[in-house]
Amino acid sequence: MFHVSRQSVRASWPAYAGAFVALTFGIALIAVTATLIGAVETTGTRAGVSSAERLQLDDLSSMFGVMSGVSLFMAIFVVASTFGFVVATRQRELGLLRLIGATPRQVRRLLLGEAALVALAATVAGCLVGTALGPVALWALRAIGVTSVHLVAPPAWIAWVSAAPSGVLVALLGCRRASKRAAKVPPTAALREASLERRRPGVPAILTGALTAAAMVGTLVLAGQLSLLAAVMVAVFLPALMVAALTSLGPLVVPPVAALLARPFVERSVAARLAAGELRTAVRTTSSVAAPVTAIAAMAGSLLLTLSFTVDWSSGQDRAQFAAPVVVTDPSVAARLAADPAVGVVDVRRTVSLPVGDGDTEDVDVVDLATAAAARRLRADDGSLADLHGRTVAVAHTYLTDAGVHLGGKVTTRIDGKRVRLRIVAVVPDAPDLYGNLLVTPGLVTGAPTQLFLTPRSGVSDHRLLRAAQALAGGAAMTRDAWIDGVTADARRANNLGLLVVLGPAGLYAGIAIVNATLIGAAQRRRQLRLVGLLGATPDQVRRTALWQAGLTTGAGLLLGGTTAGYVGWLMRQAITRDLAGHPAAMTIPWLPLLGVAGTCVGLALVAALAAVGVRRRANAHSVA
């Protein structure tokens, strides 16, 4: 059977070129990620790396972990869709094999053999590309400012050892379903004239669909009670589930959606009408092009909305808690401000980094209860701040759920090298930028001053207070709103950078998948389009049909992914509004990145469609000659 595998791959390599490219990039991504994680490990254990740098490196490590997880997920599903494509377009050939005596097992082995060949080539290429790109990625992280630590690449074999098995695993997992489907092709498939594509889903697809539907209904019912943390969890897992369901049920879901999008144009343009017809018959092409679009739109969209809304939430919390109208970011002028007749209270924010629990470091706020109550509305929702002295701690609401502690429980830390257990005596509202998760009093530790929150003396206007503060601190003094806006902008910038690292490779991969599926699909329909040409379609009409088809398919993918992201965003919004309990919060929708993702998907599909038409025309010229 391996002989036939080899001949098949050799004779129709363009179909496998897609699988090869997809797999190569997947393996290269894993190799790069392994290099990065290895670099963080190697560099982190060296002498001369400060604890702050080690903390930064640990953060980097977990960021790369997430990155490789996302990449691997994308890789499996793109490879699966590519191999599924290869099988679906060879129904007649597989049927012929069965007819002349191949058993279902032999057909399966044929497919696995082809996958093994492609995986072998892709593993070698991917490891080489990954090894070459590793140092570039390390340099890029420093260049774009993700880290200031000089990362040293580990030996290349570390990347190979982790990437090569991952590559084989991804190829086998990807091909598993496709080869099973291939084994089920009946011998009569060889006799069928038209290769009408099957759209009946299997049991696993139906189960995934049912699970996703249940999750949707469940979250919809619970939307009124979902805590913010639960909403974030939903935002992370629901899109992945949704993508899995839409991928396996794609042939059932995508064509009707695309047809719906086409409806307004069908009457007006013959190209649109042809494209709409193709969408319905070439079910697999349609769903294969739409799948990566849906995936990247759902995942990137959900993450963008979730992170943006989280920033809205923290700035909302900040505003709700903020009593001081003026902030000074230069703490050295505290004494002189206190002496100013316009100033009522100078609340100094002091923080100290303490190891908490099992080695995590937290910024702990050291608060003066009286000034903090005046400037930051510090109050206990539960327990009593009057008990906050000595070896006690007050915690913010979210910390209770995050760390799994409760009022009256203990938080373990180390102060001056000694293990100290702090009793939780109060639970305070969240205000992420005014104070952290943990608050202690000055008797326990001393903190470094970071900002000053000013309230006016009675009878003094906020404006006069600002002018007085500016006279002493210059540009370091600003209104509360200006300061929150600055903090929020910083947070968004950091989020965008993080997203770029996490979603960049996945997005690149989705792009490859879109181009790949478009090109394979076009190659499969070559005969059909030649017929359309014979019937009198001009080259321009053929080109426009291809563009319509790509546009409609991508549109359907974006609609499905966008709906998923929108639903997740709506859930987040519900949870945030409830958490802020009536305090108004801005709703910032990151239109630019969202539209950027959508535009890139459409652009790639259109370019690929045009390229496919070009290839086809050249091929036609050959066949005529």
Added chain:
Amino acid sequence: MTVQQATAPGSTGTDVAVTLDGLTRSYRSKAGRVDALRGITHAFRSGTFTAIMGPSGSGKSTLLQLAAGLDEPTSGRVLIGGIPLGGLDQTELTKLRRDTMGFVFQAYNLLDALTAFDNVALPARLAGQRVDRAAVHDALARVGLRELARRRPPELSGGQQQRVAIARALHVRPQVLFADEPTGALDRHSGRVVLDLLRTTADQGQTVVMVTHDPLAASYADEVLFLADGMVVGRLRDADAAQIATAMSELEQ
């Protein structure tokens, strides 16, 4: 009147290659039940060439698929060389098909990825047999394609592709060769070459069952079965193309 009434032949005997015994096949469709075959009994004797004719929708292709075990009858049974197909699972059926049957149909008979030689050798390879290179070349020589063994199907004409498919069937020497419109896509000359090959195959002891709508093609057969509405409505023996054409036009009225 050249068309005789259908009679049930004695379907047992050692010289029978394929036995169809009271075959019916119905499908459920949106429009209701469709009876594709309504009770067919026939014995294809070894070393004979039988053509099956009939108007579109008469059940010709269904009959061929049931006879080859590619589809299951609603009732009735099929025996190949005395073995009933009903009790076999997919793998057993595949192995039986591999050992006893060959196929040639209108188009797309070959794997594009393989050379003519490899296409002919494939059934033996699938059966786990060592490939006898001389025998493969001999099979290609018998269809006049010895020189083109290294060509791939896209580099061959339609008639040449069909001859490779016949060489493949000849190479494993199956008891029965099923052909579905084998000349449908060929020009007259190529068609005649293919039909001569099928005739020779039958003369050398193999059984050929061919579905066709072309009276000229059917005239190469020893016997012609006429199907209409899922039943055998007539038979002709050793008829020429004109007689067959007359019978067909009577049927279509």
